Amino acid sequence: MIIGLAFVGFLAFVVINLVVGIAAVSTESAAGIGTGAVFLALIAFGGGIWLTRRPEPWAKGLGIGLMAGWALVSIVSAGFCTGLNPQMYQ
Template sequence: MSMPPPQQPRSTGVVVGLAALGVFAYVVFNVVVGFIAVSLATPAVLGVAAGFLFLGAIGGGVGLLLVRTPWAKGLGLGLMIGWALVSIVSAGWCTGLNPGLYA
């Protein structure tokens, strides 16, 4: 008689909790980068800040998803969700997506 394989513990709570933490972390990251970019306030600096925010959120999120542990998956999803939510709620003003920023 063979034994069934051991059950893996569910990590849904860890992923969801760290996704919420990732959203909060992105908002803090966005505020810090935004204040620095607005204090310099040239279109080139705003463009670099927008690229930095995008790469930090999406690139960092994908990188963390590739680690494939529950904490990294939650944090990576949270960063990407945070970038998307801030982009939608602010109509792209806070993430550099709105073309009116550069006019």
């Protein structure tokens, strides 16, 4: 159950990343991209840590999936999709 929900958390982060990424890039400013990057990190790690501290097993899997989703998307996209790539701020 936890592994399945971790996969759901990963997919949820990818969808959230897509929506926030499009909104951040459409602002065409470094401040908008920076705000999007901070927002994505807060969703992934703030929400992920909050969910993993809950006693329900579904919450733990979902929280781990959110955090793993941020990490994997950052690695696969070389930081472009999560706002970690410094070339985005120029």
